[in-house]
Amino acid sequence: MNAVVFACMDADTLGGVQQVTHTVAQGLALRGHEVHVIGLHQAPEPFRYVERPLYERHVVQGRPLGEGVRWVARGRVARLLASIGPGYAVLTSPGAVSWLADLLPPRLRAIGQYHGSYERARGTTHLASVRRDYGALDQAVFLSPEDARRFAEEALLPNAAHLPNPLRAWPDRTSPLDVPRVLGVGRLAPVKRFDRLITAFARAGRTRGHWELHLIGDGPELTRLRAHASSLGIGDRVVFRGRVPAARMGQEFLDAAILGLSSEHEGLPPAVAEAASYGMPSVAFDVSGGVRSLVLDGTTGTLVPPADVETFTAALSALMADPARRGRLGAAARARAAALRPENVLDRWETLFAHIRR
Structure with a gap:
């Protein structure tokens, strides 16, 4: 099995990106992959998504990534990535792509995720970031067929694909819908x-x-x-x-x-x-x-x-x-x-x- 690295700006805050990252990481680890989740900085109030993680968790540093510590953090990440075998690096946001894409060794193929919508990106700097950085990656991944199509057209991405977020589990019971x-x-x-x-x-x-x-x-x-x-x-x-x-x-x-x-x-x-x-x-x-x-x-x-x-x-x-x-x-x-x-x-x-x- 290959190594799979998930890199987040912050891997442990209470949020959708983090929930999805830990869910997929645990699922791939259960399938035998060597999985690592990297948070570039520590969450102020870490939230635990998986009770018994089968993957390695890494926090690069405790404080936010200001310019004064950027190069120190990049050095730590580079050393960590150098210790991981061949496989795939999933960069979970435009910020993570900007920070880390150039540090990836050739044996780690780069996948850039965007967890927002095209509508969201168009109203922020995210669209420019995706247009600038994601086309050079091995794959750019978006959440829906519509989002992948619109990013491919508007950001001129030749490598756009869609892959939805998974549920944490499939329940065997359903709500009776009778509690008001x-x-x-x-x-x-x-x-x-x-x-x-x-x-x-x-x-x-x-x-x-x-x-x-x-x-x-x-x-x-x-x-x-x-x-x-x-x-x-x-x-x-x-x-x-x-x-x-x-x-x-x-x-x-x-x-x-x-x-x-x-x-x-x-x-x-x-x-x-x-x-x-x-x-x-x-x-x-x-x-x-x-x-x-x-x-x-x-x-x-x-x-x-x-x-x-x-x-x-x-x-x-x-x-x-x-x-x-x-x-x-x-x-x-x-x-x-x-x-x-x-x-x-x-x-x-x-x-x-x-x-x-x-």
Whole structure:
């Protein structure tokens, strides 16, 4: 088996990129690959995604990567990479590509991932970074066929492919969808726009006072979001759960009926995929090809124009009022999510490795 190296700017923060990295790393290690996960700097509050990792974990340094320590960090990474056998290096972000691509020895074939959407990249410096750096790699990997096509066309990439994020596991039970609870899952950060989800829930729940909104995650928006819920008169029905260990997340999906995705931007959101695997429909803003690949409007959930809180409210209210429809959409969501079963996505990773070798 080959060595596989995953390199992140920060490998242990609570976030989607990190969850996917550790999930794939563990899966490939279980298949016999020599796997390493490198974080260029230490997370302020490390989150443990895998209880018993079968892969090697490396943190290059404890402090953020300012210019004063850039060359020290690069030297440490170069020495680490020199100790690893032939295989593949997966650089998980434009920052990781910029920092590390030129340090890779020839025996490590370079794969550049982008975990965001084309829409996200176009509105930031990411598109220029992908255009500048990813074409020289052995493979550039995006989250959906639509994203891969648009990057190939707009960033002129000859090596674009798509490979979705895997689920952490495939559950053997599904939610009965009868607990009157809406879930929001993610870091309490401005980009997630949980204020919009709280507003929509407040409006949708005016005639359904027995429903609750549970927000799972922590972050800098906590105080503001609490105040927002109180100002809308639903402070007692919005429950801020904080961090929930990865091993307990399955029960959270079993104990809820609808997933709300209110973000400004997403790639292929793990929360929507996990909810779908438990037979739960989502109401989501239409912000990326990855979201559109999971939420088929009227089939596996409801897709809403970006930032349209009024339409989001109506969609959420309709699902809260209709358990039969929740069941139909949830069953279709689970069937669609089967493509993201860990074994299916790991097969695709190994097919990608074989393609690069040829």
